[in-house]
Amino acid sequence: MAAVAVHSAALGEGRPTLPYAEAGRPGSTPLLLVHGYLDSWWTFEPLLRRMPPGLHAYAPTQRGHGDAGKPPDGYLPEDFADDLVAFMDGVGIERAVLVGGSSGGVQARIVAGRRPDRVAGLVLLGVPATLADKPRAAEFWEAVRELRDPVDPALAAALSEGLTETPMGRGFLQTVVDEMLKAPAHVWRETLRGLLETDLRATLSGILVPTLLVWGERDPILTREEQQTILDAIPDSRLVVYEGVGHLAYWETPDRVLRDLATFVTDRT
Numbered sequence: 001m002a003a004v005a006v007h008s009a010a011l012g013e014g015r016p017t018l019p020y021a022e023a024g025r026p027g028s029t030p031l032l033l034v035h036g037y038l039d040s041w042w043t044f045e046p047l048l049r050r051m052p053p054g055l056h057a058y059a060p061t062q063r064g065h066g067d068a069g070k071p072p073d074g075y076l077p078e079d080f081a082d083d084l085v086a087f088m089d090g091v092g093i094e095r096a097v098l099v100g101g102s103s104g105g106v107q108a109r110i111v112a113g114r115r116p117d118r119v120a121g122l123v124l125l126g127v128p129a130t131l132a133d134k135p136r137a138a139e140f141w142e143a144v145r146e147l148r149d150p151v152d153p154a155l156a157a158a159l160s161e162g163l164t165e166t167p168m169g170r171g172f173l174q175t176v177v178d179e180m181l182k183a184p185a186h187v188w189r190e191t192l193r194g195l196l197e198t199d200l201r202a203t204l205s206g207i208l209v210p211t212l213l214v215w216g217e218r219d220p221i222l223t224r225e226e227q228q229t230i231l232d233a234i235p236d237s238r239l240v241v242y243e244g245v246g247h248l249a250y251w252e253t254p255d256r257v258l259r260d261l262a263t264f265v266t267d268r269t
Contacts, residue, residue, distance in 0.1 A: 002051040006041075009060065011086040016069025018087060023048040024056035029120050029265055030093055033059035034084065036102030037191055038159065040066025040179040043101060045172075046254040055262060058096075060087050062107075064187035066179050075190035077198050081110035088118060097121040097265055101250055103128065103195055106203055113206040121268045122211040122234075123261060126247050128222055129229040130200040136221060137196060144192055147185040156180040165218040165246040172251075204233035211237035212264050214257065216245030 002023045010017045021041040024031075033044045041048075041059040051057055061068045062080050084107060088096060097120050100108030105127025112122045131137040143155060156177045183191075211234045215227045224241075231237050240260060242249050250257050 001049045004048045009087055009090040011083060011090050015083060015086055016063045016071055018060045018062065018068045019066065020058055020060040021048055022058050023051040025053045026056050028054060028056050029268065030096045031055060031057040031261065032084065032088065032093065032096040032098050033057055034098060034100045034104035034108045035062065036104040037195065038065065038180045038183055038188065042175060042179050044250060047250050047258060050254055050258055052258060052262065055265065058091065064191065065183050067182060070184060070187065072186065075187060076194040077106045077110060077203065080107040084111050085115060085118065095120045097123060097268065099123040099125065099261065100127055101125045102248065106195065106200055109207055110203050112209050113203065116209050119209045121264060122207065122209050123264060124211065124230065125214045125250055125257065126216060126219060126222060128200070129204065129226045131195050134221065141192055141196060144188045147189055149185045151181055151185055151188060153177060153181060162220060163247045164252045165244055166252050168251060204230060207234045208236065210268060212260065213237060213239040214242065214249055214260065215239060216242045216247060216249050218245055219247045221247050
């Protein structure tokens with residue numbers, strides 16, 4: 001198993017300090033792992049502890065989440081995207097393959113579209129084209145629009161369930177819930193508001209870097225047609241379908257995800 005080191009990065013004046021996990025051997029094109037809504041770097045722990053020597057990954061916890069700084073505002077997808085570029089500057093990454101998990105792929109693709117000079121490739125692991133048409137997202141918004149601290153642990157537990165076809169260990173899922181609960185109510189509310197009110201389809205335009213989509217065919221949230229929407233919008237893109245896998249392939253089949261990432265990185269360098 002790979003050693004996972006946790007550090008912190010100060011992003012500069014007006015931006016929060018972000019903790020980040022690092023694994024793998026420096027020297028190759030780095031991977032920048034971008035987590036989704038309410039997650040932290042921990043969501044990538046199954047990948048990080050299996051990281052092969054040929055890959056070098058950074059997984060920052062984004063503002064408001066986990067143990068990162070929690071400013072009162074700045075939770076639009078573009079705010080998270082700006083933080084990613086500032087993070088790269090702060091830790092000395094010139095170019096990286098951006099790997100977005102779930103809604104983390106939104107800010108990853110914003111960076112890919114706006115700053116292709118900093119992006120060697122883009123990988124979208126179970127990423128939506130939009131959330132505006134998702135009944136599950138609308139229902140969850142009703143639960144968080146008036147949310148106040150402290151957040152009910154049962155709400156976090158409900159959000160983490162049913163995302164994989166193969167059941168995850170209780171200890172792992174409890175840590176995921178514990179990490180979610182580190183985000184205060186205003187982060188739950190404003191981050192989801194940003195995802196719902198931003199035109200996410202517009203963030204697909206202008207992406208010219210090579211792009212790999214990974215989608216589990218048992219995904220309870222995203223459809224195959226939605227992945228086709230992303231393929232149609234990004235010229236140099238291809239889709240890999242994981243049969244029998246749910247929404248979070250990087251939890252359920254981390255070894256396969258790492259093999260596909262290694263092949264993608266090798267093809268880019």
